[in-house]
Structures are given as structure tokens and as C-alpha cells.
Amino acid sequence: MKVDQNDLIIDDKVEKIFEDINLDEEIKVLKKNRFEKFFYFFKREGNNLREFMGKSPLISYSLKRILYAFITLYIAISIIFIMLSVVTTDSAYLSDVNLEKLNIEFGSEQYYRLLDNKKKLYGAYGSVFQQLFIYLRNITPFIPKEIIKDPKIVGTEVVGEKSTVWFYLGAFMNKATGGVPGTPVLDAFKKSIPTSFAVGSIAVVLSYLFGVPLGILAAKHKDKTTDSAINGTSLIITAIPALVLISLLYKMSIYVFGANGTYEGSNFETKIWPVIGVMLLIMPFIVVNTRRYVVDEMTSDYTKFAISKGLSSRYVFYVHIFRNASIRLVKTLPEVFIITLFGSSILVERHWSIDGMSKFILNGVSNKDTYVVLGYIYISAAAGVFSSLLGDLFLAIMDPRIKLTK
Template sequence: MKLDQQDLINEEKVDKIFEELDLMDQTSDSKKGKFDKFKYFFKKRGTNLKEFMGKSPLLSYSIKRVIYAFITLYIAISIIFIMLSAVTTDSAYLSDVNLDKLGIEYGSDDYFRLLNNKKKLYGAYGSVFQQLFIYLRNITPIIPKEIIKNPSIVGTEVVGDKETVWFYLGAFMNKASGGVPGTSVIDAFKKSIPVSFTVGGIAVTLSYLLGVPLGILAAKNKDKATDSAINGFSLVITAIPALVLISLLYKMSIYGFSANGTYSNSGLGTKIWPVIGVMLLIMPLIIVNTRRYVIDEMTSDYTKFAISKGLSSRYVFYVHIFRNASIRLVKTIPEVFIITLFGSSILVERHWSIDGMSKFILNGVSNKDTYVVLGYIFVSASAGVFSSLAGDLLLAIMDPRIKLTK
């Protein structure tokens, strides 16, 4: 009887073991099934994305170009960051600190403690590669970061309001760069970009409104006196160094037309001159490009064929020649605008004391303000990348021969 009971107990143990093994097999099969589902999901999404890109080659090309441009931008930012870090001294981080007022001696433990805390505020602690990694993380919008806003010094500590942000360009290191030390660079940019946008936008609009008709007039009168006069004007303006041209215009506006020397709090008689200055820098390029595009279309085979069919020259020009030339011209508008906003307007804003973006790059370089310079480069380069994409999309909209799917 005892033997039978023992056999039963052993059988129950064996059954329990097999049940546990079956349960483990089921769990393993369940995990394998989930893994297969995930694998199928991502494979299907990858196939769909590949099919979409294959059906939309122009859009695919534009997206790839944007991705490659940002990779190049990050590499360029890294090189510039390392170069600026090599010439940035410890005193740059303490430019706004009065050590005597705080009762801190140079080279003391309190001095280095304060210096380290200030570097942490700027994300400049650790080796140069650690600092670079922190900055690249800060300018990457998909990663949240905690920053200190409105910082102040209490003893050797830097205190302020902590805030989580998704995008951060760093903080001002020097008051001479155009902002309060420790305050956010992007906040200062937000105030100045609309000013530069207004001046640059008006100048670009007027440049196209005047430059395109002049380019067409030069093309229609190729190798004639009108063409020579327009080309001569463009070449003379282009040949004069930009600094000399803007300086002469600035002095002429003051001494010849009694305009004010500053843009702020002045009337139309003063504000029109910076716009004219930007126009002189970019309009010759628009005239030359318009003339070249129109002449290219005038000498093309389809134009000769249309004229041979007996169509009027007026009809051929406006329906065929100008239409096709304008498509190539429209594509350049976003890029010209960004170049004007972050490039051509620098000298103009400097002379008329316009509170735009130019002060940051000029003052930032002269004061070795690392994060102001890097922020300006990142914003301007990013705007250039997206302007290029906008040009591609405009080309697809304007040209019926080009589609996002062909």
C-alpha cells in the first residue's frame, strides 16, 4: 500500500513537471509569435516606405537631400565648435561676473567652483568632445533637455528657473554680443528675425518686381544699346565692393537727402534707404539670371518650331518663352530670400543700426561668443536647407512636366 501511494506521488510530480514544460513552451511560442508580429510590422512598413519613395522620386530626392544637408551641417558645426572652444578662455565664461564684489579671489577654490558652475550653465563642462556632444544634443529637437532661465549668482552657485525645452541654442556669454549673459540665444533671435525679415522681404519683392522686367527687356534687345546699358549697370554695381557701395549709399542718404542715420523711430524717408541698399546687392543677379533664362528659351528648338508655324512673336514669348523661364526663376526665390536675410543684409543693418540678425554674427565673432556664432550658423544653414526644399516643391507646382510622382 505504501508503495502504491509513493507511485501516485511520483506520477503527480511527473505530471506537474510536464505541465510546467508545456507552459514554458506556450510562453516561448507566445514570445516568438509577438516577435514575428513585430518583425512583420516593421518589414511591412519598410516595404510601404520603399514603395512610396519609388513612386515619388522627386519628393524622395528632396528628403534625401535635406537629410544629407543636415548631416553635413552637424559635421560643420562640430568642426567650428572645436575650433571656437580652442580659443575660448575661462575668463569668457566669467565676463559678466565682478569677482571683487563677490569677494572671490582669482585662482581660489571659490573661483574654480564658480567657474565650473558657470560652465555647467553653458553646457561647457568636461572634455571638448563631451561639450560637443552636449551641444549637438541641445540642437536636436527630438531630445528634451533641462535648462536654467534667468540665471543669477548666489555665492558660487548659479541659480534660476529650471525649464524643460526641446530645442536649445545655448546662452549668451558676453553682453557685447547683443544679449544679457546667461539668457537664451534663441529668445534673442526671435525678437530680431522679424526685423530682418521685414527689411529683407520688402527688398527681395521689389528686386524681383524691377529686376525681372529689366532682364526681359535686355533679353528681347540682345546685343543692342538697351541690352548694353542694362548689362553695364549690373556689372558696375556688382564690381563695386559691397562695403564701399553701402557706405556710399549711407552717406548719400544722410548728406544728400537729409535722412536719419538710424532705422529705428524714423520715417519712410529713412527706412527706404536700407531697402535700396539690399536691392543693389541682389537685383543685378536677378537681372542677369532673368536675361540668361529668357535667352536660353528664345534660342530653343520648340521656340523656333512655334515661330515657323506662324504663331505671333508676342504669343510665343508670353505663352512659351516667359512661362518656361519664369519656372526656373521662381525656384530661386526662397534661396535668394534666405541669402538676403542672413547674408546681404548684414552690411545694411550695420550701417543703419537695424536691430536685426546681423549684430549677432558680427558681435559674436568679435567677442568670441561661441554659442551666438554657432546659433547663427545653425539657424541660417537650416533655413537654407528648407529654402532649397521649398524651391523644389515650387518647381513641381509651377512646371506641369514635373510631378512628385514622376
């Protein structure tokens, strides 16, 4: 029997097709098994994570607060970044460049090549949304970023030592802001934060040392002359605009008490006045809150019940009332400190020429230095997130009535 060669070729092709079909089926089975393994792994780890979080309510609460807060922060940073990008002109990126010295004409090909290289240095190339993505990536930790340290202009090129960093707030664009153009904003912040911290922390501690006793005194003499004097004075100080209050204090310290006008290199008689200035801005808040918390506890049912049982007023006040009120005061301590460091101290540092953080936000806004303003907002907001969380955890730890479980 003669076998047709064409039939053999067809049979081989059919057999190969069936082999391919079987191979595809085997691949599908392997992929399905692999998917089921991954699904089972993630399901198991997810259950373990939920079980761990259920057993550790403090950690669970903290992580959720941080996650939600930073999502909100990134949205706010994105909106501010887009707004600043719209008003930032090309000249802002070349504010430190002497075009005449480089022999570059405005609007020439060399000019635009230099402008593009400067924008790349700042991560401001591409569309607004590309720039936003680059900036959000830079401020996100745990992602390595390559930057140029101490950049120099050679012709139309920007050269310098390349370095890898994990967290990058951008670079200075204008010398008038308080830093060398092209240098990292974070490096300048690191030098100025300790100064603001020193003035702010002393002011916060003294504000609580004087404000809490005054608030307690006002609460114990509620609706009497002492209460009216303390509470009224606090409200009057609060009602005066901060700029007017600090300006009056600054002039009084110089013309009445003979203090110096600058903080650096001065003696104690001068350095105490900025601290007093910060205290005037935050201590009325502490006095009013202390009075309110103590009055709330004094008028509560458990206080009335304790007094009706024959316990002394002194015992009830210091063992029950003040202890419960102090828990709520401790909660406000981290937030007050951050507000002082990045908010209340701005006017004080400006008047006494203190080399703190305030110069960056003031000069950054006036000189349209985008990354300085964004960096200040990011650092202050991130510090506010952790201070608020810390206050909540203090409250949960100190007050047995607060439970973070369901």
C-alpha cells in the first residue's frame, strides 16, 4: 500500500495542533493553580493582618490615622502645587543666572536649552501633571531619587555631583529666599528648625506652667472677680491682632526696657522677649481651655456624687477633677507645640530677626519660590499629623474610658 506523502504531512500538522492544544491546557491549569496559590496566600496573610490589628488596637488606629492623613496631605499638596505652577514664570527658574555674563540672548536657542536644563534640575519639566508626579515621588520616602548637589552652569548645561537621596523636598530657586539656588531645601530646614524649636519649646513649657494654674484659679472662682479678671484678660489678648500685639511688644522691649532689636548675639534680657511674645499668642488659649475643662469636670455628676458622700472638696478636686481635666490638657500639648513651631512663632522670628523657619515661608511666598513654600507646608502638615496622632494616643493611654476597639 502506497502512502501519500501529503497525507503524512497533514497527519503531522494535525498531531502538532493537538499537542499545542494539550500544551495550552496544561499551561492554563498551571496558571490557575498558581493563581489559586497566590489568592490563598493573600487571603491567609490578610486574615492574619486583620487578626493582628484586632489584637493591637493602638497600632491599627495609628496606621489608619496616618494613612488617611497623608492621603489628605497629598491631595492638598497637589492642589497647591498646580496653583503655584500656574503663577511661576520661566524667569523664576533663571533668577540666579546672569545671561549677559554667559553671553546668552533672551529668546535664543541657547536660552531655551539652558531653561530646559534648569527645569530638569528642579524637576519641573513636562506638563503640569508630569511635574506633579515627579514632586510627589520626590516627597515620598523609601523611593531613591538622584539629584545634583551644588549645581554649576557650564555654557547651557547644569553640572554637579550626583547623589542618591530617599527624601527630597526640592531646591531653592531664588537667593532672596534664604538659600543658595539649586541647593536642597531640606538642608536649609535642618539648620533652622533647631532655632525655632529652642524658642518655641521654651515658650510652650512656660505657657503651660503659668497658663494651667491661672485656668484652675479662674475655674475655682467661677463667676467671681478673679475669674472675670483672668478670663477677661485672656480674651482681650486674643482679640488683639497678632501683628499689632507683637509689634507693640517689640517696640516696648527696645524703647522701655532697653533690649536689643535682634536675637542673635544678644544677652538674656533680649532673648526672653521673643519667648514672651510667643507666650502671649498661645497662653490665652491654654488658660481658657484649662478653665473650661476644669469647669466641665466640676459640674459633672460624679463630682456631685463624690461631694454628697462626704469627701472633702480638696480631695475631690485634686484626685478626680484635676486628674480628668489634665488628661484633656495633655492631649493638646503636641498640637500646641507644632502650631507654635510653624505658626505662632512666624511674627516673633520676623521682628527679632531670628534665624528660624519663618523666613522661608515669608520669603518663599514673596519671591514665588515654589519648592520652599511646598516644603514648608509639607513639613508643617506632616508634623501636625503626627502631633494630632500623638495627642490621641496620649488620651487613649491615660484615660481608661477611651477604647480604640469596636
